Amino acid sequence: MKKQKKVKKQEPKKKQNIVLIAAVCLIIVFVLGGYLYKSQQAKKLDFMARENASTFVRDYSLTLGSKEAKVYIVEFFDPACETCRDFYPLVKNLMAANEGKTKLVVRYAPFHDGSDYVVKMLEAARKQGKYWEALEVTFNNQPYWAIHHKAQPELLWQFLPQAGLNMEQLRNDMNDPEIARRIEQDLADARDLNVRQTPEFFVNGRPLPSFGFNQLKELIESEVRGNY
Amino acid sequence: MTQIDKTTNSNWNILFICWLIASISALGSLFFSEIMKFAPCVLCWYQRISLFPLVLIFSMGLFSFDKSVVKYALPLALAGWLIAFYHNLLYTGIIPESAQPCSKGVSCTEDYIKLFGIFTIPMLSLMAFSAIVVLLFMLKRRLSE
Numbered sequence: 001m002k003k004q005k006k007v008k009k010q011e012p013k014k015k016q017n018i019v020l021i022a023a024v025c026l027i028i029v030f031v032l033g034g035y036l037y038k039s040q041q042a043k044k045l046d047f048m049a050r051e052n053a054s055t056f057v058r059d060y061s062l063t064l065g066s067k068e069a070k071v072y073i074v075e076f077f078d079p080a081c082e083t084c085r086d087f088y089p090l091v092k093n094l095m096a097a098n099e100g101k102t103k104l105v106v107r108y109a110p111f112h113d114g115s116d117y118v119v120k121m122l123e124a125a126r127k128q129g130k131y132w133e134a135l136e137v138t139f140n141n142q143p144y145w146a147i148h149h150k151a152q153p154e155l156l157w158q159f160l161p162q163a164g165l166n167m168e169q170l171r172n173d174m175n176d177p178e179i180a181r182r183i184e185q186d187l188a189d190a191r192d193l194n195v196r197q198t199p200e201f202f203v204n205g206r207p208l209p210s211f212g213f214n215q216l217k218e219l220i221e222s223e224v225r226g227n228y
Numbered sequence: 229m230t231q232i233d234k235t236t237n238s239n240w241n242i243l244f245i246c247w248l249i250a251s252i253s254a255l256g257s258l259f260f261s262e263i264m265k266f267a268p269c270v271l272c273w274y275q276r277i278s279l280f281p282l283v284l285i286f287s288m289g290l291f292s293f294d295k296s297v298v299k300y301a302l303p304l305a306l307a308g309w310l311i312a313f314y315h316n317l318l319y320t321g322i323i324p325e326s327a328q329p330c331s332k333g334v335s336c337t338e339d340y341i342k343l344f345g346i347f348t349i350p351m352l353s354l355m356a357f358s359a360i361v362v363l364l365f366m367l368k369r370r371l372s373e
Contacts, residue, residue: 019244034262037264
């Protein structure tokens with residue numbers, strides 16, 4: 001018994017060091033790996049932005065802002081996503097601050113169940129030239145039709161007339177197979193671009209270094225500086 | 229003296245390997261979710277609940293080699309193993325997907341990656357838990373001898 005105790009006492013020091021060194025090594029590998037992964041990802045996206053620009057902007061994609069703008073802000077969003085709702089006015093402010101130099105490209109990533117139905121409503125409203133009105137009504141009433149990340153698009157019907165839409169027309173238009181095809185294409189592009197959360201932004205093909213409003217603001221400003 | 233020394237030594241090493249596997253798995257799963265942004269599904273979270281504490285329990289056991297570590301770690305490892313096993317059954321389609329508990333949010337059968345072309349994330353988890361369970365049983369037997 002006594003002997004064992006002695007063994008125990010002289011053991012730990014050296015062995016504890018092994019554990020500590022191993023832990024530090026693992027964490028270094030983790031951080032380095034993360035850094036490598038991110039830079040590789042950025043390189044890949046940069047390549048795609050040059051070689052495959054259509055992954056970011058399809059010919060059917062809705063845009064907002066100046067035609068001559070050199071800074072493209074591509075936003076993948078989900079109408080049922082709360083953060084997307086919070087970002088909507090912020091993005092508009094950013095665009096106003098860089099008037100004429102930026103262009104917003106709207107892409108869909110309806111990850112929530114039922115969100116694709118809402119996208120269809122929005123795209124049908126676009127046919128009536130009331131897209132932004134419909135989007136604002138959708139976002140303003142999001143707490144009522146998307147509760148706790150569960151989209152219940154049927155609850156949105158009662159609010160949509162506020163956008164001044166022809167509802168009869170809307171119900172017909174939203175079943176257009178072309179709209180379903182666009183959603184499919186947007187989701188496929190989102191997958192290719194590794195979009196797993198919404199909203200996801202690409203400014204001239206460059207992703208946010210980390211998610212956040214300030215990061216978006218800085219990225220847009222640096223692209224504006226670089227292009228004008 | 230040397231005999232005791234040796235056995236304690238190799239017991240410690242077994243525990244160290246357990247710790248290493250648990251730590252690599254925990255960091256790996258964090259890498260998948262935080263850096264590669266794969267959203268963890270419900271079953272992954274249950275496995276994480278078993279996995280993350282193991283890292284700390286093993287660390288404590290290593291610092292002053294404590295035999296009772298097996299007693300505390302084994303239930304967690306077994307729970308994690310069971311969930312990982314179930315997850316793999318779902319993933320490989322042996323249990324139909326409709327019977328899975330996570331229809332909302334992220335699907336538990338979503339194919340994220342195949343490491344080296346064969347290892348899926350649930351498979352990696354099952355392998356890690358299996359190795360830990362086997363090592364802990366080995367340690368248990370050695371300690372009771």
